[in-house]
Amino acid sequence: MNINNLIEQFDLQGKVATAVPFGNGHINDTFHLCNQDAALPDYLLQRVNHLVFKPVAAMMENIRKVTEHVNEKSRGATLDLIPTQEGKDFFRDEKGNYWRVFIFRKELMAYDIAETPEQIYEGAKAFGRFLDYLADFPAAELFPTIPNFHNVITRLEAFDLALKADVKGRIKECKKEIGYVLGIAQEMCRIQHAGEAGKIPLRVTHNDTKFNNVLLDHDGKGRCVIDLDTVMPGYVHFDFGDGVRTTVSTAAEDEADLEKIAVDLDRFSAFAQGYLEVTHATLSPLEIEYLPLSAAMLAYLMGLRFLTDYLAGDVYYKIHFEQQNFQRAKAQLDLCQKILERKKDLSQVIQGLVGVKSLW
Numbered sequence: 001m002n003i004n005n006l007i008e009q010f011d012l013q014g015k016v017a018t019a020v021p022f023g024n025g026h027i028n029d030t031f032h033l034c035n036q037d038a039a040l041p042d043y044l045l046q047r048v049n050h051l052v053f054k055p056v057a058a059m060m061e062n063i064r065k066v067t068e069h070v071n072e073k074s075r076g077a078t079l080d081l082i083p084t085q086e087g088k089d090f091f092r093d094e095k096g097n098y099w100r101v102f103i104f105r106k107e108l109m110a111y112d113i114a115e116t117p118e119q120i121y122e123g124a125k126a127f128g129r130f131l132d133y134l135a136d137f138p139a140a141e142l143f144p145t146i147p148n149f150h151n152v153i154t155r156l157e158a159f160d161l162a163l164k165a166d167v168k169g170r171i172k173e174c175k176k177e178i179g180y181v182l183g184i185a186q187e188m189c190r191i192q193h194a195g196e197a198g199k200i201p202l203r204v205t206h207n208d209t210k211f212n213n214v215l216l217d218h219d220g221k222g223r224c225v226i227d228l229d230t231v232m233p234g235y236v237h238f239d240f241g242d243g244v245r246t247t248v249s250t251a252a253e254d255e256a257d258l259e260k261i262a263v264d265l266d267r268f269s270a271f272a273q274g275y276l277e278v279t280h281a282t283l284s285p286l287e288i289e290y291l292p293l294s295a296a297m298l299a300y301l302m303g304l305r306f307l308t309d310y311l312a313g314d315v316y317y318k319i320h321f322e323q324q325n326f327q328r329a330k331a332q333l334d335l336c337q338k339i340l341e342r343k344k345d346l347s348q349v350i351q352g353l354v355g356v357k358s359l360w
């Protein structure tokens with residue numbers, strides 16, 4: 001089926017002029033559909049990676065419920081799903097690929113790396129509002145699309161299996177990183193343990209709050225939270241931690257020069273201030289106490305996942321060059337270490353904002 005036949009399956013306004021590959025996602029394939037009539041909306045067509053998101057229909061049902069709930073509270077605060085001509089959430093082609101369409105907000109922009117603390121503050125507020133809008137949504141109604149997605153304990157088990165198999169004989173290159181991962185494993189499991197002990201509540205979380213998943217307008221205000229594939233029950237730390245991980249340094253996620261990776265306290269303060277301004281009334285003191293640790297945990301989790309994928313032979317993330325997963329892992333583990341070195345400073349920022357002392 002060619003792209004024009006595919007587009008015809010969806011209930012779109014106007015005619016599509018061009019379909020161009022779009023974005024930097026590591027998982028799905030995305031196209032920007034530009035409308036011939038500039039007054040009508042552009043669209044985003046995506047092929048869902050159904051090897052990663054196995055229960056596609058359940059995931060799409062999650063997305064429909066969540067977008068309806070959020071957009072009812074604040075129109076435009078998240079994506080708008082466009083149904084197929086038959087009123088379905090997605091279309092399955094003859095090869096078994098799953099396709100879906102959202103409105104493309106051409107007046108808004110995504111940044112892989114935030115340029116200023118103001119942008120970070122605004123983006124963080126949008127992510128915070130997303131959590132807040134969903135605070136009254138029954139988490140049990142959402143299907144756990146990828147179970148244990150941010151569970152450090154089970155991610156370490158998968159890492160252990162990859163180490164035992166060593167299918168590409170790559171362990172010898174990664175000795176230092178493997179040692180680092182194992183050395184701080186216990187500390188990195190603390191939030192998960194606290195959750196499993198019932199001390200931290202499960203909420204509806206986004207679970208992929210990297211900074212390029214919030215769109216800002218031309219005045220720099222955070223407008224629209226995107227990439228809802230992993231919205232499911234989780235701890236607030238997953239969202240706060242990933243937001244900090246992707247904003248606290250100006251370095252890229254796979255930065256090869258580790259000297260360029262730095263924890264910038266102004267950038268951290270901006271994220272924490274924006275996020276907490278909207279959520280602190282909802283969060284418990286214990287949830288707030290663990291926020292600084294969550295930043296290290298998410299950098300650790302990503303380092304761990306990239307390293308696992310490198311050892312397993314690059315089977316999960318898209319890579320653009322041979323060693324990219326290893327390079328990503330090194331950068332994320334370096335960031336984790338640098339966040340841990342600054343833990344007192346991060347805690348002080350949180351304490352200054354909401355008066356809650358952090359646990360380390």
Ligand code: GN1
Nearest residue numbers: 024025026027028052208230253302
């Ligand atoms: C993947 O969809 P995308 O590329 O934003 C991954 C996230 C990671 C991210 C790292 C389903 O997200 O968990 O944080 O890469 N998504 C999935 O950049 O694994």
Ligand code: MG
Nearest residue numbers: 027208227229
């Ligand atoms: Mg994603």
